[in-house]
Amino acid sequence: MTAEDSAAAQAWQAMRSLVLDSNDKREAVSAALGMSFIRAKALRHLAPGPMSMSELAKSLATDASYTSIVVEDLAARGLVGRSVHPADRRVKIVTITATGLDAAQQAERIIGAPPPAFRALAEERLATLLGLLDELLSIEARSSGDSLETA
Numbered sequence: 001m002t003a004e005d006s007a008a009a010q011a012w013q014a015m016r017s018l019v020l021d022s023n024d025k026r027e028a029v030s031a032a033l034g035m036s037f038i039r040a041k042a043l044r045h046l047a048p049g050p051m052s053m054s055e056l057a058k059s060l061a062t063d064a065s066y067t068s069i070v071v072e073d074l075a076a077r078g079l080v081g082r083s084v085h086p087a088d089r090r091v092k093i094v095t096i097t098a099t100g101l102d103a104a105q106q107a108e109r110i111i112g113a114p115p116p117a118f119r120a121l122a123e124e125r126l127a128t129l130l131g132l133l134d135e136l137l138s139i140e141a142r143s144s145g146d147s148l149e150t151a
Contacts, residue, residue: 023115029107035073038062042070043079043104046096052085053092079103 026037033040038060045051045059057067071094074080079100085091096104118126 018115018117022117025111025113029110032110033103033107035077039070039074040103040107042067042074043096043100044107046080046094047101047104047108050093050095053094056094074100 029040030037042056042060045056051059053064053067053071056071057064060067060070062070071080071082075082079097081095081097083093083095085093121129
């Protein structure tokens with residue numbers, strides 16, 4: 001491993017530790033909403049607009065049968081509705097309800113709250129961090145686009 005690779009691995013490990021180990025918000029979301037995190041995640045994915053069951057399964061990285069269980073539970077709670085696609089009756093469309101949208105927004109507020117360590121940083125340090133993260137996201141987007149073009 002080169003020194004550059006080692007520094008990249010150390011930076012990645014530090015980010016993973018900060019986000020996943022020290023500030024994992026999944027338990028807080030589950031407790032606040034009274035549901036598993038995957039159900040809250042489904043609501044958050046549906047908040048922008050309706051999705052087919054297969055689109056939702058892909059966005060959640062779950063298989064179709066598990067996605068059906070999640071959607072059935074959310075529908076029983078009145079958080080989503082299901083309908084048949086007008087052009088293809090085999091396709092089921094999932095739409096978030098007003099109550100489901102409230103829950104999705106509550107989950108987003110919990111997840112989006114910055115951890116105390118971020119509040120402890122000076123503004124200029126936060127600006128530097130944001131610049132670095134924006135740069136990483138841009139590189140990631142370009143490399144994802146490149147891999148899609150070659151696929």
